[in-house]
Amino acid sequence: MNTETIDRMVAELRGAFPDAKTAEDGNRTLVRLPVVPFPKGCTPDETEALVVLTPGAAQPELYVKVIPMRPDGGVPRSTGTTSVGGESWCTFSFSVPWDENRHTAMQFVLARLGRFVRNE
Amino acid sequence: MSDLQVRIPSDVLQNLRNGLGQAVVGREPVLFGLASHADTGRGRLVLVREMVTPPETAFLPSAGHGARWKGAYMIELLNRALAEKLGILIFHSHGRFDPAHGTSHAVRLSLDDQQSASALLPRFQSVAPHRPHGSIVLAGRSAAGVVLMPGSRVFEESFSTRVFTNTMITSPRAGTKDELHLLERQPIAANRIVERILRDTTVAVVGLSGGGSQVVPQLAALGIGTIIGIDNQRVDRGNLYATSRLGWLDLALRRKKMSVAKTAAWWVNPRSQFIGVDARVPQPAALDAVKAADVVVGCVNNVHARSDLMELCWRYCIPYVDIGFAATVNQPWEQANQPPLTGLPGNVFVGVPGGPCMWCTEFLTKQKLDAETEGRGRSYLRDEKDQDAYVLSFNGLLASQAVSEVLQLLVGYAPSGSQRTYRRFDGMSGSMLECMVRRKVGCDLCNSVLAAGDLVWS
Numbered sequence: 001m002n003t004e005t006i007d008r009m010v011a012e013l014r015g016a017f018p019d020a021k022t023a024e025d026g027n028r029t030l031v032r033l034p035v036v037p038f039p040k041g042c043t044p045d046e047t048e049a050l051v052v053l054t055p056g057a058a059q060p061e062l063y064v065k066v067i068p069m070r071p072d073g074g075v076p077r078s079t080g081t082t083s084v085g086g087e088s089w090c091t092f093s094f095s096v097p098w099d100e101n102r103h104t105a106m107q108f109v110l111a112r113l114g115r116f117v118r119n120e
Numbered sequence: 121m122s123d124l125q126v127r128i129p130s131d132v133l134q135n136l137r138n139g140l141g142q143a144v145v146g147r148e149p150v151l152f153g154l155a156s157h158a159d160t161g162r163g164r165l166v167l168v169r170e171m172v173t174p175p176e177t178a179f180l181p182s183a184g185h186g187a188r189w190k191g192a193y194m195i196e197l198l199n200r201a202l203a204e205k206l207g208i209l210i211f212h213s214h215g216r217f218d219p220a221h222g223t224s225h226a227v228r229l230s231l232d233d234q235q236s237a238s239a240l241l242p243r244f245q246s247v248a249p250h251r252p253h254g255s256i257v258l259a260g261r262s263a264a265g266v267v268l269m270p271g272s273r274v275f276e277e278s279f280s281t282r283v284f285t286n287t288m289i290t291s292p293r294a295g296t297k298d299e300l301h302l303l304e305r306q307p308i309a310a311n312r313i314v315e316r317i318l319r320d321t322t323v324a325v326v327g328l329s330g331g332g333s334q335v336v337p338q339l340a341a342l343g344i345g346t347i348i349g350i351d352n353q354r355v356d357r358g359n360l361y362a363t364s365r366l367g368w369l370d371l372a373l374r375r376k377k378m379s380v381a382k383t384a385a386w387w388v389n390p391r392s393q394f395i396g397v398d399a400r401v402p403q404p405a406a407l408d409a410v411k412a413a414d415v416v417v418g419c420v421n422n423v424h425a426r427s428d429l430m431e432l433c434w435r436y437c438i439p440y441v442d443i444g445f446a447a448t449v450n451q452p453w454e455q456a457n458q459p460p461l462t463g464l465p466g467n468v469f470v471g472v473p474g475g476p477c478m479w480c481t482e483f484l485t486k487q488k489l490d491a492e493t494e495g496r497g498r499s500y501l502r503d504e505k506d507q508d509a510y511v512l513s514f515n516g517l518l519a520s521q522a523v524s525e526v527l528q529l530l531v532g533y534a535p536s537g538s539q540r541t542y543r544r545f546d547g548m549s550g551s552m553l554e555c556m557v558r559r560k561v562g563c564d565l566c567n568s569v570l571a572a573g574d575l576v577w578s
Binding site: 021022023024025026027030032078079080081082083085086087088091092093 | 428564
């Protein structure tokens with residue numbers, strides 16, 4: 001990702017989430033989204049999320065505060081915990097490609113969260 | 121004493137001492153520290169990230185012995201602080217500053233210093249409101265001054281300072297002149313001042329298995345006031361080969377390692393408070409516990425946890441002692457042809473903020489992190505069940521060395537110039553080899569995370 005993409009992502013996220021806050025951590029830009037919705041049927045139905053934008057990285061990173069139960073009641077596989085900026089966040093696997101020249105920030109966030117609908 | 125503490129990493133301290141030690145004509149030396157801050161739950165920290173020595177051209181002639189600098193320079197510095205989201209601390213000295221060996225005579229801000237701080241600090245805060253600003257005077261072992269924290273208009277005069285060399289020196293240090301002299305001459309002698317230092321310290325031990333279960337009772341025996349034990353596992357059969365501190369009854373009762381450690385600490389020293397944290401790094405409760413510690417001892421079994429601990433300790437300027445041990449074979453243990461034992465390597469790493477980190481020593485590398493998850497990222501990190509092996513004595517040796525390093529950090533028994541960063545243990549020969557390491561110039565952790573403190577969200 002180049003700096004133009006990062007700036008665009010930040011602007012799009014701020015536009016879509018008016019309560020979003022940003023912070024710099026080294027050369028990374030972090031965007032904190034107080035409330036993002038999980039796909040319908042998940043429990044809980046929403047969470048706090050963090051988007052990490054690193055210059056030169058292949059794609060953004062998305063972390064959530066809690067891992068939800070799937071709509072079918074199952075527990076998602078391949079999840080973990082990590083520390084970002086001294087704070088604990090949940091990680092999860094995904095298989096969604098992202099193209100910085102085509103996809104918007106919202107498409108990124110929703111596509112990633114969409115994996116919680118699938119049994120994976 | 122208030123909960124506010126100013127922490128200065130070793131490299132920044134060196135710059136501060138060099139700057140204050142310079143002979144200048146017509147004024148006293150003044151340096152500016154760029155600082156972040158944090159709230160750890162146990163206390164508030166001001167973390168000095170960088171020391172800026174103003175050029176001679178920044179100063180104006182001064183009638184008295186103090187110093188005056190140009191408004192243009194101040195604006196330039198403020199702009200930099202604002203861009204980097206840092207605060208400004210003004211440092212100067214009233215006599216030689218020597219945190220380890222200086223006189224214990226208390227220093228105070230002069231009336232001029234106080235008036236200057238009253239005028240300047242609110243202005244700094246109006247430009248850069250999200251970080252602390254202050255004025256600090258140093259002399260001998262003492263520090264005094266005022267700090268203006270974000271969101272507050274109160275000038276806080278009560279704070280401690282913590283500086284790092286190859287030890288950790290916290291001031292003010294309570295003690296008579298004779299006691300301080302005794303501490304310098306006989307730092308491991310059992311006496312009131314050493315007892316006080318140990319009692320006033322909180323050590324977090326992360327991982328309570330082979331290494332950690334042996335570290336905890338030794339820390340309690342030293343008289344460490346508070347030991348935070350972080351582990352969420354129960355005793356399993358494999359642990360019985362790895363430590364003498366987890367036994368058959370603990371296994372039979374399916375005890376939590378945290379509970380066993382608490383009992384062990386109590387048996388040794390009931391005055392040592394043990395706080396158990398039923399979590400793993402980097403879960404929230406574990407991170408909060410680590411941030412609250414004065415020293416962290418890592419006895420973990422994966423590279424990701426070490427990376428998390430290293431990052432956290434650097435961010436909040438906490439010394440980090442890491443131990444690890446492995447019995448290696450050149451093929452998987454379970455293979456039918458019973459591959460031979462090839463090595464018994466171990467490590468003792470001591471990270472003092474401002475010195476080399478585990479990335480500088482290449483103990484941590486991206487390749488090692490990727491290897492742990494087969495390149496698929498944190499979501500695929502799993503506990504691996506190792507072959508049970510009789511490693512308890514090796515763990516015991518490393519655990520004892522870790523406790524020695526904690527003691528060195530607190531009382532400084534080793535020569536002041538000695539480097540204690542990275543030792544390799546060879547279980548085959550029973551030897552410990554000191555490896556000379558340097559901080560890497562381009563190290564991301566040291567350059568971006570050291571003393572970064574809490575993030576500023578806007």
